[in-house]
Amino acid sequence: MSKPTPISGFPEWLPPQRMIEQYVLDHIRNTFELYGFAPLETRAVEPLDQLLRKGETSKEVYVVRRLHEDPAEPTGDDALGLHFDLTVPFARYVLENAGRLQFPFRRYQIQKVWRGERPQEGRYREFLQADIDIVDRDTLPAHYEAELPLVIGDALSGLPLGQSAGQSPILIQVNNRKVCEGFYRGIGLTDPEAALRAVDKLDKIGPDRVATLLVDTAGASPAQAKACLALAEISAPDASFAEAVQALGVQDPLLDEGLAELVAVVETAAAHSPGLCVADLRIARGLDYYTGTVYETQLRGYERFGSICSGGRYDNLATAGSTRFPGVGISIGVSRLLGLLFGAGALTISRSVPTCVLVALGAEEQRPASNRIAEALRRRGIPTEVSPSAAKFGKQIRYAERRGIPYVWFPGVDGATDEVKDIRSGDQAPAVADVWSPPTGDLRPVLG
Amino acid sequence: MSKPTPISGFPEWLPPQRMIEQYVLDHIRNTFELYGFAPLETRAVEPLDQLLRKGETSKEVYVVRRLHEDPAEPTGDDALGLHFDLTVPFARYVLENAGRLQFPFRRYQIQKVWRGERPQEGRYREFLQADIDIVDRDTLPAHYEAELPLVIGDALSGLPLGQSAGQSPILIQVNNRKVCEGFYRGIGLTDPEAALRAVDKLDKIGPDRVATLLVDTAGASPAQAKACLALAEISAPDASFAEAVQALGVQDPLLDEGLAELVAVVETAAAHSPGLCVADLRIARGLDYYTGTVYETQLRGYERFGSICSGGRYDNLATAGSTRFPGVGISIGVSRLLGLLFGAGALTISRSVPTCVLVALGAEEQRPASNRIAEALRRRGIPTEVSPSAAKFGKQIRYAERRGIPYVWFPGVDGATDEVKDIRSGDQAPAVADVWSPPTGDLRPVLG
Numbered sequence: 038m039s040k041p042t043p044i045s046g047f048p049e050w051l052p053p054q055r056m057i058e059q060y061v062l063d064h065i066r067n068t069f070e071l072y073g074f075a076p077l078e079t080r081a082v083e084p085l086d087q088l089l090r091k092g093e094t095s096k097e098v099y100v101v102r103r104l105h106e107d108p109a110e111p112t113g114d115d116a117l118g119l120h121f122d123l124t125v126p127f128a129r130y131v132l133e134n135a136g137r138l139q140f141p142f143r144r145y146q147i148q149k150v151w152r153g154e155r156p157q158e159g160r161y162r163e164f165l166q167a168d169i170d171i172v173d174r175d176t177l178p179a180h181y182e183a184e185l186p187l188v189i190g191d192a193l194s195g196l197p198l199g200q201s202a203g204q205s206p207i208l209i210q211v212n213n214r215k216v217c218e219g220f221y222r223g224i225g226l227t228d229p230e231a232a233l234r235a236v237d238k239l240d241k242i243g244p245d246r247v248a249t250l251l252v253d254t255a256g257a258s259p260a261q262a263k264a265c266l267a268l269a270e271i272s273a274p275d276a277s278f279a280e281a282v283q284a285l286g287v288q289d290p291l292l293d294e295g296l297a298e299l300v301a302v303v304e305t306a307a308a309h310s311p312g313l314c315v316a317d318l319r320i321a322r323g324l325d326y327y328t329g330t331v332y333e334t335q336l337r338g339y340e341r342f343g344s345i346c347s348g349g350r351y352d353n354l355a356t357a358g359s360t361r362f363p364g365v366g367i368s369i370g371v372s373r374l375l376g377l378l379f380g381a382g383a384l385t386i387s388r389s390v391p392t393c394v395l396v397a398l399g400a401e402e403q404r405p406a407s408n409r410i411a412e413a414l415r416r417r418g419i420p421t422e423v424s425p426s427a428a429k430f431g432k433q434i435r436y437a438e439r440r441g442i443p444y445v446w447f448p449g450v451d452g453a454t455d456e457v458k459d460i461r462s463g464d465q466a467p468a469v470a471d472v473w474s475p476p477t478g479d480l481r482p483v484l485g
Numbered sequence: 486m487s488k489p490t491p492i493s494g495f496p497e498w499l500p501p502q503r504m505i506e507q508y509v510l511d512h513i514r515n516t517f518e519l520y521g522f523a524p525l526e527t528r529a530v531e532p533l534d535q536l537l538r539k540g541e542t543s544k545e546v547y548v549v550r551r552l553h554e555d556p557a558e559p560t561g562d563d564a565l566g567l568h569f570d571l572t573v574p575f576a577r578y579v580l581e582n583a584g585r586l587q588f589p590f591r592r593y594q595i596q597k598v599w600r601g602e603r604p605q606e607g608r609y610r611e612f613l614q615a616d617i618d619i620v621d622r623d624t625l626p627a628h629y630e631a632e633l634p635l636v637i638g639d640a641l642s643g644l645p646l647g648q649s650a651g652q653s654p655i656l657i658q659v660n661n662r663k664v665c666e667g668f669y670r671g672i673g674l675t676d677p678e679a680a681l682r683a684v685d686k687l688d689k690i691g692p693d694r695v696a697t698l699l700v701d702t703a704g705a706s707p708a709q710a711k712a713c714l715a716l717a718e719i720s721a722p723d724a725s726f727a728e729a730v731q732a733l734g735v736q737d738p739l740l741d742e743g744l745a746e747l748v749a750v751v752e753t754a755a756a757h758s759p760g761l762c763v764a765d766l767r768i769a770r771g772l773d774y775y776t777g778t779v780y781e782t783q784l785r786g787y788e789r790f791g792s793i794c795s796g797g798r799y800d801n802l803a804t805a806g807s808t809r810f811p812g813v814g815i816s817i818g819v820s821r822l823l824g825l826l827f828g829a830g831a832l833t834i835s836r837s838v839p840t841c842v843l844v845a846l847g848a849e850e851q852r853p854a855s856n857r858i859a860e861a862l863r864r865r866g867i868p869t870e871v872s873p874s875a876a877k878f879g880k881q882i883r884y885a886e887r888r889g890i891p892y893v894w895f896p897g898v899d900g901a902t903d904e905v906k907d908i909r910s911g912d913q914a915p916a917v918a919d920v921w922s923p924p925t926g927d928l929r930p931v932l933g
Contacts, residue, residue: 072868139500178874
């Protein structure tokens with residue numbers, strides 16, 4: 038076999054990076070469970086026609102077929118594709134199993150997704166997402182839209198992402214579709230979706246060209262375009278944004294509803310974690326299925342990365358006959374986040390293996406005795422390996438050093454007491470495998 | 486959207502089943518880490534030509550292509566397929582990253598794999614495997630072959646799989662290719678692989694037809710076929726199997742080497758966990774890359790399921806020029822195991838959500854106060870939800886009941902003390918969110 042080479046867009050981490058990813062995933066998952074979200078997984082494939090319902094994603098889909106299917110023969114209903122997100126499969130799962138689920142249904146889902154896009158920094162063809170959604174039958178109370186930022190705030194704080202003490206490492210930017218649509222309607226625009234798509238380009242093309250786009254594609258007058266831009270400029274970490282909107286003098290009931298919901302989101306977040314959320318009325322989100330709150334998230338100090346966690350409320354993604362399943366969800370782009378942080382050299386881990394103790398071996402015949410010591414340590418939750426060979430102790434210590442294993446255990450021979458050495462300090466002391474424990478901070482690898 | 490239907494061979498669990506799966510995976514993973522295996526993931530796709538290196542698997546592979554690739558145009562080197570196991574991708578990963586890995590390299594890998602086989606009970610097209618492997622550069626000491634059954638024994642014991650007290654729920658059947666090949670060579674057979682393939686069919690077609698097959702395909706005389714069957718009949722939970730082999734009077738150095746290794750495997754396992762392992766000389770494993778110990782595993786009481794965990798030692802799976810990376814690995818068929826146990830109604834979980842406490846809501850205006858209580862409980866690691874609405878308390882209690890949430894928390898109004906109710910016993914008592922804890926057994930869902 039010649040040496041294999043990577044496949045562009047399909048990242049694979051080295052062991053220390055994968056240890057960091059696993060640490061981050063455990064922290065995210067633990068937070069999701071603290072908020073009562075239950076785990077769920079869906080299959081990797083969906084019927085191709087379902088994946089292609091939204092025309093704009095068709096270019097990104099990977100088709101899957103068995104090698105010995107005849108490619109010339111149309112496979113019709115059986116054609117399958119790899120899912121490109123976790124929201125579409127989840128909506129399908131809810132419809133398929135509605136009679137067997139308890140609503141409101143809170144689930145988290147951490148899985149790979151695939152998109153056939155051109156790979157670039159932080160953009161992959163295979164990547165990991167961590168999603169939470171809450172769906173209900175018929176109606177979904179707006180307070181869930183205020184809850185999700187708290188979960189994301191907890192999931193990503195506690196990670197050493199370079200933030201100042203007491204500051205959240207992320208800033209969640211929130212808006213509400215009802216605010217935009219109500220406002221656009223209130224100033225007399227008849228195609229609020231076209232207006233939204235134009236405003237969505239604000240960061241990319243700037244206000245002047247957005248104004249032109251509003252005139253050209255959304256039928257806006259220059260004055261209406263100016264009003265849309267005035268709305269998009271409003272941003273505040275508290276309820277004061279609502280006064281700024283009201284000062285623009287536009288009257289519309291949907292606008293009022295949206296403002297009340299957005300105030301609740303911002304105030305709930307401020308009570309939980311000051312500085313976590315900001316109302317930012319330029320946030321539009323391209324996907325047209327959002328109907329209420331929308332979220333984007335910046336990592337402080339890495340704003341150039343763009344949003345690392347996005348989502349929103351959707352009312353029409355899962356409907357069966359007259360039954361609707363409105364939901365709200367948010368998705369952490371785990372591979373994207375980690376890929377960019379690895380690229381910036383921003384994350385380290387205290388060791389590249391779970392192992393806390395290496396049990397040394399004086400002679401190969403003593404392996405059973407070293408196994409007994411390892412068993413005693415593992416029984417009390419201490420990750421332990423036995424040395425690969427009865428090489429000189431110096432070589433066995435280097436085995437531990439190269440992996441960052443902090444302790445080497447020397448079994449006592451001929452009735453002597455065992456000793457354990459902290460190979461970082463060189464301290465060595467007598468120890469008994471049934472009672473010795475490392476300091477808590479050494480038990481598991483920790484993120485630096 | 487019309488109601489979607491399942492896709493045959495792509496199982497999806499309902500929430501309680503997925504909770505069980507997550508519990509089982511956490512237990513498996515924790516065990517792997519206690520033995521110092523580091524987590525690893527590889528991409529889902531491999532170059533198609535690499536997947537097809539072993540001719541017999543070609544029928545099972547799923548091909549992946551971008552929707553807008555021209556299917557008429559041959560994609561050549563770029564053709565990709567979904568991996569059908571985790572061993573082939575791991576061997577490729579080791580070769581690709583050899584310069585950046587520490588050897589011996591111990592990794593675990595828990596991922597979905599895909600095979601285009603005909604679906605049937607316990608056989609899926611998409612399924613989850615949990616693998617451990619140890620690879621080294623140039624040589625791999627045989628003691629690792631004795632270590633893997635200990636890991637699997639620990640990973641699957643502690644799960645309530647219906648075993649008697651003190652008994653392992655599994656029986657690992659071990660053999661060693663060197664024993665078979667040495668023995669076949671010792672009796673004068675020139676095609677030991679053909680003999681192995683014939684003996685591998687013993688369970689399916691019985692000894693008479695295996696004897697015929699040995700004569701027809703492996704060039705055996707009737708006496709040689711009889712000797713092969715005599716070897717395959719030997720089975721013992723201790724080193725006595727070696728005497729039974731020696732009593733057959735065959736001399737071969739490879740046979741002796743294999744017997745010594747197999748004795749070490751069986752005795753190491755007996756010292757760790759009596760009854761965990763049995764030497765069973767009929768175990769052959771179909772895959773021809775094994776070169777030493779091979780493993781199959783039966784779940785006690787469910788022997789009809791076949792092997793739920795298999796593997797072995799391989800010396801030639803990863804080679805680059807003159808450098809070899811011998812390894813030993815074993816794989817738990819998690820989806821297969823759980824699918825069969827779910828079908829037998831053999832596993833239950835104490836609740837279908839992680840939530841331990843539901844904080845009730847007297848009125849929607851009190852949501853911020855209930856949020857504060859939930860935050861205090863979560864800060865101390867207690868999974869908590871706030872009630873979806875300020876419905877009558879009876880309805881809020883039923884919300885908890887339907888999900889198996891054991892505790893409902895009633896916030897005190899107008900300065901009164903909070904109270905917490907165990908809704909199983911009906912007991913209700915005053916409580917303070919900053920200090921109250923549930924009994925340890927209630928904190929997380931437990932397997933029944």
